[in-house]
Amino acid sequence: MRLFRSEEHVRRWSETSGIPVGAIFSLDSLWRLARLWFRDRLAPEWRRRTLDEAHAIFEEAGLTGAFWRLDG
Amino acid sequence: MLRARSGGDHRRAGGGAVLTDLDARVRLAVLESFLRGERPSVANVARDVADSEAEVGAAFERLAAGRAFLLEPGTRDIRMAAPFSGVPTDHRVHIGGREYFANCIWDALGIPAMLAAAGRPSEARVETRCLDCGAELALAVDADRVVAESPGLAPVAHFAVPAAGWWADIVFT
Numbered sequence: 001m002r003l004f005r006s007e008e009h010v011r012r013w014s015e016t017s018g019i020p021v022g023a024i025f026s027l028d029s030l031w032r033l034a035r036l037w038f039r040d041r042l043a044p045e046w047r048r049r050t051l052d053e054a055h056a057i058f059e060e061a062g063l064t065g066a067f068w069r070l071d072g
Numbered sequence: 073m074l075r076a077r078s079g080g081d082h083r084r085a086g087g088g089a090v091l092t093d094l095d096a097r098v099r100l101a102v103l104e105s106f107l108r109g110e111r112p113s114v115a116n117v118a119r120d121v122a123d124s125e126a127e128v129g130a131a132f133e134r135l136a137a138g139r140a141f142l143l144e145p146g147t148r149d150i151r152m153a154a155p156f157s158g159v160p161t162d163h164r165v166h167i168g169g170r171e172y173f174a175n176c177i178w179d180a181l182g183i184p185a186m187l188a189a190a191g192r193p194s195e196a197r198v199e200t201r202c203l204d205c206g207a208e209l210a211l212a213v214d215a216d217r218v219v220a221e222s223p224g225l226a227p228v229a230h231f232a233v234p235a236a237g238w239w240a241d242i243v244f245t
Contacts, residue, residue: 001176001231003209005202010230013204022232027211030229031218034181038155039189041182042103044096048138050088058235067234 001030023067033061089138097121098131099140099153106156109170114148155182166197177229184213202227 004010007024014021036057040046049057051070058068091099101120105112118128132148135141142152150158152175157163163174165183174180180198187194196213210221220227 001178001229002203003177003200003227004204004230005207005209005225005227007228009202009204010228016204019232022230022234024228024230027218027220027227027229030178031181031185031213034178034185035189037178038182038186041155041186042100042190042192044100045090046096046099047088047090048140053088067231070235070238 023063025063029062033057033063036061091138091140092131092134094121094123094127095131095134098128099135102141102150102153103156106153106172107170109172111158112150112153155179155186162200164199166199167195168193181211181213181218197221203230 004013010021010024013019054070055068058064098117098121101117102112105116105120110116114125114129114132117132118125121128129148132141132143132150136143140153141150143149144151144158152158155174155178157173157175157179159173161173161175163177163180165172165174165180167184167187172183174183177198177200180200184194184196184198194213198211198213198218200209200211201207202209209225209227211218211227212221
């Protein structure tokens with residue numbers, strides 16, 4: 001996952017690289033995702049999330065749809 | 073291109089499985105080693121957890137199989153222990169006078185997010201660059217929010233690969 005100056009820069013990079021545009025979202029959404037995903041990373045009892053748990057985090061961060069399905 | 077060693081779906085890769093006591097201690101010791109500004113090795117983690125290099129090396133392998141780590145192919149060198157990168161990247165995170173490398177912009181924000189959740193100092197400056205134009209993009213992060221340092225700039229995040237394909241090549245997502 002990369003940061004771009006703007007959505008226009010994503011689309012220009014896509015045209016230049018030939019790599020299709022995937023999912024574009026705001027800095028606020030990214031921060032929400034990071035806080036949810038990494039909130040337990042320094043906890044001794046951390047374990048890898050189940051699919052359902054991972055999908056619940058994406059949904060809570062406002063990232064929904066087929067793109068965000070780990071079992072797609 | 074570095075590809076994940078283990079194929080299969082999220083559940084077969086260990087989703088939901090509770091770590092053994094040693095694996096849990098090794099995982100935490102690796103993260104703490106990165107936080108001290110080191111690149112953790114089997115030898116220094118074995119010292120940190122007071123166990124043998126053979127046992128800790130085996131734990132590295134199990135944690136990689138469970139996707140907690142990504143090892144360099146054919147070695148026990150850590151390429152990724154999210155949110156940290158074991159090699160320099162475009163995503164640099166400055167916290168408390170130390171610089172860390174993250175695997176992607178999600179992980180870059182994950183470092184202060186992880187520290188804040190643990191009640192540790194987490195005010196950060198994140199530096200990366202636009203993949204299109206190469207311009208430096210700097211973010212200021214505190215416990216509540218992240219903002220672009222350049223006034224009027226509203227950078228966006230982009231995931232090129234749908235979630236189901238992330239582990240086909242975890243270095244490129």
